Amino acid sequence: MIADDFESEFYDTSLDKFETYEQYLDEHITAEDMFYLEDRELARQLREQNNHNAKTEILTREQFEAKKQAAKEAKNNQNKDKTKSLAHTEIKNKAALEKCDFLKALAAREQDVLNGLKQKILNRILKGKKNFYQGLLT
Numbered sequence: 001m002i003a004d005d006f007e008s009e010f011y012d013t014s015l016d017k018f019e020t021y022e023q024y025l026d027e028h029i030t031a032e033d034m035f036y037l038e039d040r041e042l043a044r045q046l047r048e049q050n051n052h053n054a055k056t057e058i059l060t061r062e063q064f065e066a067k068k069q070a071a072k073e074a075k076n077n078q079n080k081d082k083t084k085s086l087a088h089t090e091i092k093n094k095a096a097l098e099k100c101d102f103l104k105a106l107a108a109r110e111q112d113v114l115n116g117l118k119q120k121i122l123n124r125i126l127k128g129k130k131n132f133y134q135g136l137l138t
Helices: 002-006 021-027 032-036 040-049 061-077 094-099 103-114 130-138
Strands: none
Touching: 021 040, 021 061, 032 040, 094 103
């Protein structure tokens, strides 16, 4: 029950570096395997069947796909339940927002940044106006 509470917040990232199940199996193939078997496909099959002396447990294809899908869903739902409020709606001095082109530009971009449509927001502090912009949010 406790794990269900945190399910949307944490996810397994150990499989993120593998695009396919074959890449996952290749990670577990050693140089010694290739020396004796001389065939990557045969080494993959042995690892998949766990017939080879594996130091770690190898996931089956179904387990791999299920974990990848669960991680993808958890990552997509990670911010779903969080309440997002726009900073420009919390400004007490609305007249200052209307006068300042810089703040208007930030307000126009804010929704897209929160929704992940834009990756960057302008990070700029104007000298001499720093206290003015900080004072708008207090």
